[in-house]
Amino acid sequence: MSIIYVCIATSLGEIASLYPVSGGVYYWSFMLSPPKHAPLVSWIVGWLSVIGNVVVTLSVNFATTQLILSSVNRESVKNPIGLSSDQQSTILSTSLLSGTLFFALGLCERF
Numbered sequence: 001m002s003i004i005y006v007c008i009a010t011s012l013g014e015i016a017s018l019y020p021v022s023g024g025v026y027y028w029s030f031m032l033s034p035p036k037h038a039p040l041v042s043w044i045v046g047w048l049s050v051i052g053n054v055v056v057t058l059s060v061n062f063a064t065t066q067l068i069l070s071s072v073n074r075e076s077v078k079n080p081i082g083l084s085s086d087q088q089s090t091i092l093s094t095s096l097l098s099g100t101l102f103f104a105l106g107l108c109e110r111f
Contacts, residue, residue, distance in 0.1 A: 025049055061100060065093045 021027045030042035069089060
């Protein structure tokens with residue numbers, strides 16, 4: 001499987017050296033696709049990139065939440081509020097996602 005990753009990285013490196021622009025994959029897909037389909041292809045690639053970034057951010061937050069919650073022995077910790085395990089996961093995931101958005105959107109510079 002790592003050979004495939006090396007081939008993909010090498011081909012993307014070649015494309016990046018051929019079209020060194022700040023647009024990245026959007027511009028590459030526009031320039032490398034047929035002129036008739038270039039706007040549609042670059043639009044699809046752009047949205048797939050946005051969706052991919054959102055999914056990666058959410059999965060990292062979920063994995064971090066599960067790591068934190070599994071490292072704490074919840075049976076031995078007193079739960080004065082009486083939250084279930086699912087509710088604790090939801091609260092911690094929401095707080096981590098809020099913190100991620102806080103820093104990603106640059107809101108921390110305003111405070």
